Amino acid sequence: MSNIVIIGAGQAGSALAVKLRSLEFAGAITLVGEEAAPPYQRPPLSKKYLMGELELKRLYLRPESFYADNGISLHLSETAVAIDRKDKVVIAGGAAIPYDQLALTTGSVPRRLPGSIGGELDGVHVVRNLADVDAMAPAFTEGARVLIVGGGYIGLEAAAVAAKLGLQVTLVEMGDRILQRVAAPQTSDFFRDLHRAHGVDLREGVGLTRLLGEDRVTGAELSDGTILELDFVIAGVGVTPATELAEAAGLTIDNGIAVDAFGRTSDPSIWSAGDCASFPYKGGRIRLESVQNAIEQAELVAANMLGAEKPYMPYPWFWSDQYDVKLQIAGLNTGYDNVVVRPGAGAAQSNWYYAGDTLLAVDAMNDPRAYMIGKRMLEQGKSPSPTAIADPETDLKELLKA
Helix, strand or coil, X not given: CCEEEEECCCHHHHHHHHHHHHCCCCCEEEEECCCCCCCECCCCHHHHHCCCCCCHHHHECCCHHHHHHCCEXXXXXXXXXXXXXXXXXXXXXXXXXXXXXXXECCCEEECCCCHHHCCCCECEEECCCHHHHHHHHHHCCCCCEEEEECCCHHHHHHHHHHHHCCCEEEEEECCCCCCCCCCCHHHHHHHHHHHHXXXXXXXXXXXXXXXXXXXXXXXXXXXXXXXXXXXXXXECCCEEECCHHHHHCCCCECCCEECCCCCECCCCCEEECCCCEEXXXXXXXXXXXXXXXXXXXXXXXXXXXXXXXXXCCCCCEEEEEECCEEEEEEECCCCCCEEEEEECCCCCEEEEEEECCEEEEEEEECCHHHHHHHHXXXXXCCCCCHHHHHCCCCCHHHHHHC
C-alpha cells in the first residue's frame, strides 16, 4: 500500500491530505509542518485575529483531533531539511520519512527589509504567520506610531487595522501609486481615498532610506528626506515562493516549483500545489497566491496522485477586506488596455478590465452582485460590451443571459 508524504501544513497541505482521504485513499498520509499549530486560516490573522475578534482555535481549519481520527499523521514543529529522491526519503525532525509519492505545499515567505537599512532591528515586523502576528500584536495600542512599508494588499490591510485601532499610521509606497503591480489606477484611486479618509498618511513615490535606532527601531528616514519618529514598522513588500527544499533536491524551478498541468514536478513521484507552485496557464506559466488556488490546486493534485490525470484550469478569484470595504476580484487583469468603471449603490464601484473587446477581470468594491455576475461571465467566456457595462442602468443579469 502506498505512502504519501506532504511537506507544508498550510491551507494547501491540509486540503490535499483531506482530499486524499475523501477519495478513499487507504494508504499512509504524513503531513509535516514547521509551525506548532495545526493547519489554520491565514487571511484572518492580520484582521480579526490581530484585532482580538477571533480566538486562536477558531483559526484552525479543523480540530487537531481530526487528523488522527482520519489516519493523517500530523508532524508539527518539524522542518523538512532534505529530500533524497533516489531512496525516496524526506529528512524532517531528525528522522527519515519514506515516501512513495511526495507533495510539496511549502507556500511562500515574506520579503524582509535589508539588514543594511535597519531591517533586523527589534520592532520591525512582517505579516505571514501566527508567530508574526503574535509578535506585533502588543504594539497595536491607541496612539502608537507605525510605519508601513509597501502599498500592496498586505500593507493596506495592515494600515486599515492599525487605523481602526487608533494608531498613527504612515504608509509609504516607492512606486508611483499603491497597488500598481496588481490593479488599475481606478482601483488605486478608490483605496487611496478610502485610507486617507480614515486618517492614514499615505505617501506614494516615496521609499524608505533607512530605519533609525540602536537595538530597537525608533524612527525612519524616507527618500524625500522626511524623518519620522516611530514605535514600530511593518514591512509589506511582497512574498517569494518557498522553493529552497525543492531546489536543493534538483527539481526544476521557474518562479516557484515548476509543475505540469497535472501538478507533477520534474520528478514524476513529486507533486506541488499552492503559493509555491508555478503551472501552465494560457500559453504561459503563472503562480497564484490565494486561498482559492491553494485549495483547488491541492485537491486536484490529490486526485491526480491517485490517477485522475485531470489538468488544472483555474478561474482565479481573490479578496481583500479594508475597513468596511470588501474588495472581490475575479479573473486576472494581465494585458488589459481598457478599464470600465461601473458605479454601484452608494459608494460601491466595480472596475471591469478589457483587452480589446475581451473581458479579463473585475474588481468589485462592496458590489457582490457585480463580482458574482462578472465571475460567471469569465467562467462562461462571455465579454459584454464595455458601453453596456459603463451604463449603471444596464441590468447585468440580462447581459449574463445574452
